[in-house]
Amino acid sequence: MPKINFINSNKQIEVPEDASILRMSLRYDGELPNRCGGGICGSCVFKAEEGAEFLDNVKVQERRKLGEEWLNKGYRLGCQTFVTDGDISISWDDEVTEVVKKRKPDKLQKEVSTIK
Template identity: 45%
Template sequence: MIKVTFLTNGGKTVTAPENSNLLRVSLREQGGIPFKCGGGLCGTCKCRIEKGIENTDAIKPKERKHLTEEQFAAGYRMACQTFLTGSVSVSWTPRPALQPVGRVAVDGD
């Protein structure tokens, strides 16, 4: 078993089998990595491997469409495309909270 620490989610640490997909671990364990498509098309699950980048598999072609070489060098990956061979700590930019929709004034209010 490997450990995955979700730094942006209060440092939540979970265990997972080796060769697990990072996004699937996040979904299963409520890690909090944002996502939309889950298939490498949108880039929403961009995250930074803060520790353990050596415990990730090779960069995929789909990731190259969303991330630059500089981002890869800084430890960024797409969670949906990343498989883990050992323990990692991961962070991401939190998505802004949705603002409540207010009531629209109508003539006569």
């Protein structure tokens, strides 16, 4: 079973595959900040310090709230992110959290079909 290392709270927990980062933090007192649980507020933003390859694909809500800039820096939303089949280490920063919380969601470009 994979492990999540919550660097800020100095806790490491073993979790089932495909477990939600936020749910596991809430269940085992990982202390990841949170508020809405739906990818709207940005409170649960974290940085994958190790094991990012063991996280599932970025969700639409993460892409909207974080934008490519934050995603490219390794940030994800705990409420939208799941551990796949390996160990990860995550951290969070109050200053980053405040910036993300204030960020307005990006409008996603709709794909234009040229098929007639």
